[in-house]
Amino acid sequence: MAASALRVKDPRRAGGAAQARLRILLGHLQGPATPAIAASPTLAAVVPSNFHPPKFQYTLDNNVLTLEQRQFYEDNGFLVIKNLVSDEDIQRFRNQFERICRKEVECPGIDIMKDVTIAKSTHSLNENIVTKIQNFQGDEELFRYCTLPQITKYVECFTGPNIMAMHTMLINKPPDSGKMTSRHPMHQDLHYFSFRPPNSIVCAWTAMEHIDRNNGCLVVLPGTHKGTLKPHDYPKWEGGVNKLFHGIQDYDANQPRVHLVMEKGDTVFFHPLLIHGSGSNKTKGFRKAISCHYASSDCFYTDVKGTSQENIEKEVQVLSDRKFEGLKIQLKDIWMIRARLVKGKRINL
Numbered sequence: 001m002a003a004s005a006l007r008v009k010d011p012r013r014a015g016g017a018a019q020a021r022l023r024i025l026l027g028h029l030q031g032p033a034t035p036a037i038a039a040s041p042t043l044a045a046v047v048p049s050n051f052h053p054p055k056f057q058y059t060l061d062n063n064v065l066t067l068e069q070r071q072f073y074e075d076n077g078f079l080v081i082k083n084l085v086s087d088e089d090i091q092r093f094r095n096q097f098e099r100i101c102r103k104e105v106e107c108p109g110i111d112i113m114k115d116v117t118i119a120k121s122t123h124s125l126n127e128n129i130v131t132k133i134q135n136f137q138g139d140e141e142l143f144r145y146c147t148l149p150q151i152t153k154y155v156e157c158f159t160g161p162n163i164m165a166m167h168t169m170l171i172n173k174p175p176d177s178g179k180m181t182s183r184h185p186m187h188q189d190l191h192y193f194s195f196r197p198p199n200s201i202v203c204a205w206t207a208m209e210h211i212d213r214n215n216g217c218l219v220v221l222p223g224t225h226k227g228t229l230k231p232h233d234y235p236k237w238e239g240g241v242n243k244l245f246h247g248i249q250d251y252d253a254n255q256p257r258v259h260l261v262m263e264k265g266d267t268v269f270f271h272p273l274l275i276h277g278s279g280s281n282k283t284k285g286f287r288k289a290i291s292c293h294y295a296s297s298d299c300f301y302t303d304v305k306g307t308s309q310e311n312i313e314k315e316v317q318v319l320s321d322r323k324f325e326g327l328k329i330q331l332k333d334i335w336m337i338r339a340r341l342v343k344g345k346r347i348n349l
């Protein structure tokens with residue numbers, strides 16, 4: 001059976017023999033279960049002798065990625081494609097961002113965020129106050145980013161043909177005030193998500209200008225997509241931390257990091273378990289990037305009760321209580337509201 005057919009099923013819903021079979025096969029998709037199977041006479045009897053574990057777990061069969069690119073993503077959990085978005089498109093996104101910041105256009109459902117150091121200031125909004133806008137799925141001009149064919153062509157290698165846009169952001173990392181609040185702590189995006197499986201989710205993140213360590217590039221820990229979701233909470237930073245910027249609790253700052261230096265239009269695709277963050281912006285300019293988290297529409301929603309994600313659900317509920325006036329909604333409801341179809345059929349999400 002093709003891995004792509006399997007990975008969309010929720011193994012908990014399958015029963016009996018089918019469940020046993022799925023578990024065995026999913027074992028190959030999720031981790032090195034082979035030695036255990038070989039050691040067990042009962043399980044070994046179920047696995048045909050000509051069965052070869054799939055070589056690839058994190059990418060689907062496709063004719064877009066070269067073998068080398070595919071292997072790179074499998075090993076590292078990210079892949080940078082140079083020069084994927086045109087200057088013209090980036091200028092359009094930048095113009096629309098400025099119109100939204102200045103409140104010249106209405107954008108239903110959007111969240112506008114200021115840096116924690118100026119959160120209580122009463123400046124009227126403009127593009128030099130806003131640190132990011134989120135959930136622009138309702139804005140046709142910005143949503144164009146999510147539908148760019150040269151991006152969805154790559155996305156499909158991870159999600160398959162039924163593609164939902166789940167989360168969108170335009171990040172406008174401000175010059176750091178000196179308190180280091182422009183840093184984004186090391187985290188896994190899956191911490192925010194109540195849908196699975198992780199291998200059917202991918203983020204596309206496009207640099208809207210040259211980005212390096214000076215203006216706070218993305219920083220990744222290669223290979224960490226092979227691990228599990230870690231507990232997240234606010235880092236104990238002296239200068240303060242932005243709302244909802246949770247970081248990995250036991251993060252060891254001495255682990256080897258890779259700084260992704262990118263040119264305008266370059267796009268990185270990365271796995272939702274990949275540990276990443278971004279550094280402070282030491283320049284006077286606002287560092288801009290645009291991103292979308294995509295998921296296969298046959299992913300399924302999960303309840304985060306009793307998991308390490310309870311803390312994020314509680315916080316998001318407090319925020320949504322203010323917006324939706326006391327309606328106690330779950331994290332998965334919030335994602336359901338935000339989700340928008342990009343391509344193919346809407347199934348579960």
Ligand SMILES: CCCCCC(=O)SCCNC(=O)CCNC(=O)[C@H](O)C(C)(C)COP(=O)(O)OP(=O)(O)OC[C@H]1O[C@@H](n2cnc3c(N)ncnc32)[C@H](O)[C@@H]1OP(=O)(O)O
Nearest residue numbers: 111112113114115116119120189192241242243244245319
């Ligand atoms: C893929 C992974 C997910 C993404 C990962 C991330 O990016 S994590 C970050 C995800 N971020 C988000 O989802 C943020 C969504 N943003 C929002 O909901 C909003 O921007 C916000 C709640 C932060 C701010 O709300 P509003 O702008 O509507 O309201 P307002 O300006 O009145 O602020 C409301 C209260 O929040 C405080 N506040 C505002 N911005 C803040 C910030 N950056 N850090 C801390 N606190 C902040 C204000 O001081 C105020 O406190 P008082 O009430 O005390 O006066």
Ligand SMILES: Nc1ncnc2c1ncn2[C@@H]1O[C@H](COP(=O)(O)OP(=O)(O)OP(=O)(O)O)[C@@H](O)[C@H]1O
Nearest residue numbers: 183184185186213219253259276277278279280281
């Ligand atoms: N001491 C630290 N403790 C926890 N997280 C850190 C620490 N230093 C950096 N990080 C995290 O590592 C990532 C990358 O940081 P990086 O070192 O690149 O940036 P920076 O410290 O802002 O700038 P610089 O380039 O001067 O080191 C960010 O996500 C940041 O939050």
Ligand SMILES: O=C(O)CCC(=O)C(=O)O
Nearest residue numbers: 171184189276277278289
């Ligand atoms: O700094 C950035 O652009 C990346 C932020 C990020 O990783 C996130 O918001 O999840």
Ligand SMILES: [Fe+2]
Nearest residue numbers: 187188189276
């Ligand atoms: Fe992130």
Ligand SMILES: [Mg+2]
Nearest residue numbers: 183253279280
């Ligand atoms: Mg540093």
